[in-house]
Amino acid sequence: MSKALVLYGTRYGTTRGISDEIEKIIKAKGIVTESYDLKEYPSKKIPPLKDYDGVLLGTGIMMGRWTKSMKNFVNKRKSELNKIQDNLGFYVCCGEASEQTKIKTAINKYITLKLEDIGLMPALIDAFGGVYDLTNESAITGITRKIVIGIMKNEYGVMDPEGRLHDFRDWTQIKDFAVKFSNLIVK
Ligand SMILES: Cc1cc2nc3c(=O)[nH]c(=O)nc-3n(C[C@H](O)[C@H](O)[C@H](O)COP(=O)(O)O)c2cc1C
Incomplete structure (x- = not known):
């Protein structure tokens, strides 16, 4: 039976949601x-x-950066990762990929250029739109919240972003990616 390993780094839980969905799809294929x-499981x-x-591997992006846990994992295990590139998938979840026309730029900025440094090119890469949580229960507070409100207004043209969840994940794109990843495994 084929075996897959799904590892993710998240700050606000968006990437966990994406990983859970991908896991569900690949499990349904019998993998x-x-x-x-x-962050919770020692590498x-x-x-x-x-x-x-x-x-x-999947990570959220903040201020242009992967999570620290993903950065550390990739650096520590880079020689192993290099040997399994043909069976490796990598995605980012980020604001930049919220618009379809910007997905390629996001892939380049947050995956290709960062992995180039360590000579790594996974067989499958993608960038998914993210979530900006401005509900009252959100973990985004203080100055960060003010910055996010500014982004929603100025970059996304949302006039009254407060108190709402702005979810730009494209579940069709995510499902397609999960199927492609399954096909890499079950040859
Ligand atoms: C403070 C802050 C900074 C962010 N910086 C970036 C950024 O530099 N580039 C980008 O594309 N998205 C950026 N985003 C959007 C996040 O990538 C998006 O909210 C994503 O869903 C976070 O994923 P996570 O919850 O799994 O960490 C930022 C979001 C926040 C709240």
Whole structure:
């Protein structure tokens, strides 16, 4: 039976939601799947990557950066990752990819250029739109909240963004990606 490993880094939970959806789809294809939040699960405990038929990495973007947990994981395991590039998927979840015309730029900025430094080119890459949570329950507070309100108004043209959840994830794009990832594994 084929085995997949799904690892993600998230600050506000958006990337967890995407990873959960991808996991559901690949499991439905009969692929045995393990999934870990890199912040909660020590990277040392993650088994050798060659034990899996496919590995998927996903991270949210803040101020142009991956999560620290993803950065550390990729740096620590880069030689292993290099050996499994043909069975490796990598995606980012970011504001920039919220518009279809900007997806290519987001892929280039947040994946290709960052992985180029370590000579890594995964077989499958994509960038998904993100979420800006401005509900009253949101973890985005203080000055960060003010910045996000400014972004919603100036970049997205939302006149009254407060108190709402602005979700730009395209679930069709995410499902298509999950199917492509399954096809990498089950050849
Ligand atoms: C303070 C802040 C900074 C952000 N900076 C960027 C950025 O530099 N580029 C971008 O494309 N998206 C940016 N975003 C959008 C996030 O990538 C988006 O909210 C995503 O859903 C976060 O994913 P996570 O919850 O999994 O961490 C930012 C969001 C916040 C709240």
